[in-house]
Amino acid sequence: MSQTVITTAFEQWKAQQAVNGGAVALDEFVFANVPDLDTDAPIDRAEGLPDKAQIVHRQAVSRTGVVNENAVVYSVVLGAETGDFSFNWIGLMNKASGTLAMIVHAPLQQKIKTTAGQQGNVLTRSFLMEFNGAQTETAISMPAETWQIDFTARMMGMDERQRLENIDIYGPGAFFGNGWLVGKTGTQYFVTKGAGYVAGLRAELATNQNITVTTKPVKVWLDVCWRGTLTSAWTVEQKVTVAASLSDYEQNGVKHYVFALASIDENGVITDLRPKGALSEQQASSDYMRKDKNLQDVANIPAARKVLDVYSKAEAVPATRKINGKALSGDITISATDAAAIPDGGNLGTININTLTGTKFGRYVQPVSANATEANGYPPQAGVAGALDVIQNAANGFEGCTQEFRPYNSNVCYRRFYNAANKSWSAWLFDISSAGGQVTGELMINNPGLALRLIAPKGRGxxxxxxxxxxxxxxxxxxxxxxxxxxxxxxxxxxxxxxxxxxxxxNKSVNISGAVTPTSYVNFDARYQAKGNYTPAGQAYTKAESDARYNLKNSISIKTASRLVTKDSTTGVMEVVMSGISVGNRVNANVTFPVAFPNACAGVVISYNGAGHGNDSDSAIYVPSYSKTGCILYANNANGIFTLIAKGY
Missing domain, CATH: 2.60.40 (Immunoglobulin-like)
Known part of the structure; x- marks a missing residue:
């Protein structure tokens, strides 16, 4: 809240001027930014100018005017070239004497100048001073209303004129691209960033904005208004409202304009209600066909086809219809090239099928010439549909034909054949084009000969x-x-x-419940004894004879002339006996066992066998070391032949 006061210094100075006969002239405004200024507290009438460091601007009085004999007005205009500074203190003074006459404490305000294309602001500040005889003592005679003009109505009128002119261009609502488009991701509804016009006011959304939709059906509305202050820049304020219905309204003296962006039905399906582009574009969308509609927006399709000389199979084609420039009214002769231009189906007028020239293949399309009858081999006319590829014979004029039917958007082609000799159609067969296809029903091949053939390049799977x-x-x-x-x-x-x-x-086991009868037993003969090929009685060993010739299973042995190896299969103990071992005098004799012990040798016993021992006793023979693969024998002062026994496991 602002506070205003006339200072005691002014009263004293005004009295002195009256005594001296001088005029009361106030000619300068002072603006200051006073820290921690309390605008709600009363002003001390003895207050003087703020510190020099706090004064931000001084400017001479721009206009003075008389209100009545006891009241005068002093005004200053701060133009767009003045600034930048902030102020909350204003004073009116006599510059020559330095007398401060009036003081205002106000909320902090900004003065901005126009710089580098950025528009500044223009401020007007006025003091109304009242005292007895003010008009006489200040010598002010010009009425204040001659220069204090309110431009508010004029500026608001300009804004309103521009808004209405925009409506002439864009209508009640217009949007560009996806601007303000209502969309949905999962269960979250949102409005898409972009620009548009509502009631002539331009609204722009910088980023996508999520909206909350609870009850349905409902509509999404864009609410805009034109708002600002006397000294500020005016802008469009906008908000999105979700409501079943909404109309233009006025709130706190500000008019609000609304437009429905989209409707959302009870299933959450969004219908876009935004007009696209200016009125000219909107009108063009209704007056002209759109390329992206692919002729779907033609109002009268039958009439359009006739203009384009295009007819459906259900429509009668006029006799003036032409193919490659040749009229089809009456019997005519056309070449095979011209015949290829005839579309599938439809009554194209009278065509003499026998006059096709240049090839044996052509088109059969409802012939009506005199000789194109069923009696002459042509297929019956009832139920003929689609194009028939004709196989023509120069002598007879007709051999037969095939009839094709292709379902829409499918690679499968159904085909049947007409035999002119017996005047009959074959059953419908189907063919699949080289592009491939899919058969969803049962496929039956009823052919006593070759029924299915797979063809691939040589060497390919x-x-x-x-x-x-x-x-x-x-x-x-x-x-x-x-x-x-x-x-x-x-x-x-x-x-x-x-x-x-x-x-x-x-590569897996084969289970066969019936008998297997090979035509060759060569592999069996190589692996098994033939049924009649066995040793006769009396020529094979008996069990007792075999047991006597070999070690039994629980006592395995290996026997040579001078070495014997035995192993007990129950205890695992193995014994090695070696005889006839020659050892020189004081020489280490390395002995290798005929079979190595699986784990370890437990010990070796050596004895003198009594031949060639010389004069020394067998006590001079001993074993320095042994292992599971062998041992070392040593004879002290003796040469001889020895026997050893080694045991291990």
């Missing part, structure tokens, strides 16, 4: 494969890889395969 509905393979039959002449059956589910080539190979 070719096979039949079965897949589940999730496209995972189940099995295949054929050559699954290149340069493979074998035929394989692969079961993906159980990882089994059977390869049929010169040799049948199967």
């Amino acid at each position: 070719v096979y039949i494969q079965a897949r589940d509905t999730d496209n995972n393979p189940r099995w295949y039959i054929g050559a699954g890889s290149d340069n493979n002449d074998g035929c394989a059956f692969q079961n993906y589910k159980y990882d089994t395969n059977i390869v049929l080539s010169s040799v049948i190979t199967c």
Whole structure:
């Protein structure tokens, strides 16, 4: 809240001027920014000018005027070239004497000048001073109303005129691209950034804005208004409102204009209600066809087809219809090239099918010439639909034809054949184009001869494969890889395969409940004794004879002339006996066991065998070391032949 006061210094100075006969002249405004100024507190009438450092601007009085004999007005205009500074203190004074006459404490305000294309502001500040005889003592005679003009109405009138002119261009609402488009991600609704006009006011959304939608059906509205202060820049204020209905309204003296951006039905489906572009573009959208509609916006499709000379199969084609410049009224002769231009189906007038020249292939389209009758071999006319490829014979004029039917947007072609000799149609068959296709029903091949043929380049794999509905393979039959002449059956589910080539190979067990009768027993003969080929009685060892010739299973031994190795299969103890070992005098003799002990040698015993021992006793023989593979023997002062026994496990 602002506070205003006339100072005691002014009263004293005014009295002195009256005594001296001088005029009371106030000619300068002072602006200051006083820190921590309390604008609600009363002003001390003895207050003087603020500190010099706090004064931000001084300017001479721009205008003076008389209100009545006891009241005068002093005004100053701060133009757009003045600034930048902030102020909350204003004073009116006599510059010559330095007398401060009036003081105002006000909320902090800004004065901005125009710089580098940035528009500044223009401020006007006035003091109304009242005292007895003010008009006489100040010598002010010009009425204040002659220069204190209120431009508010004029400026608001200019704004309103521009708003109405925008309506002439854009209408009640106009939007550009996806500006203010209502969208949805999951369950979250939002408004898309962009620009548009509502009631002539331009509203722009800088970023996408989420909105909350609870009850449905409902509409999404854009609410705009034109707002500002006397000294500030005016701007468009905007907000998005979700409501079933909304109309223009006025609030706190400000008019609000609304426009429906979209409607949302009970299922959450969004319908865009935004007009696109200016009125001229909106009108063009209704007056002209759009390229992106692909002729779907033609108002009268039958009339348009006739203008374009295009007819549906259900429509009668006029006799003036032409093909490659040739009229079709009456019997005419056309070449095969011209016949290729005839579209599928429809009654194209009278065509003499027998006069096709240049090729044996042409079109059969409802012939009506005298000889194009069923008696002459032509197919009956009832139920003929689509184009028929004619096979023509120069002598008879007609051999037969095929009739095709292709379902819309499908690679499958249904075809039947007409036989002129017996005057009958074959059953409908189907063909699949080279682009491939899909058959969703049962496929039956009823042919006593070759029923299905797979053709692939030489050396390339070719096979039949079965897949589940999730496209995972189940099995295949054929050559699954290149340069493979074998035929394989692969079961993906159980990882089994059977390869049929010169040799049948199967990588899993084969269970056969019936008898297997090979045509060749060569492989069996190589592995097993033939049924009649065995040793006669009396020529084989008996069990007792065999047991006497070999070590039994629980006592395995290896026997040579001078070495014996035995092993007890129950205890695992193995014994090695070696005889006839020659040892020189005082020489380490390395002895290797005929069979190494599996784990370790427990000990070696050596004895003198009594031949060639010289004069020394056998006590001079000993074993310095042994291992599981052998030992070392040493004879002290003796040469001789020895026997050793080693045991281990």
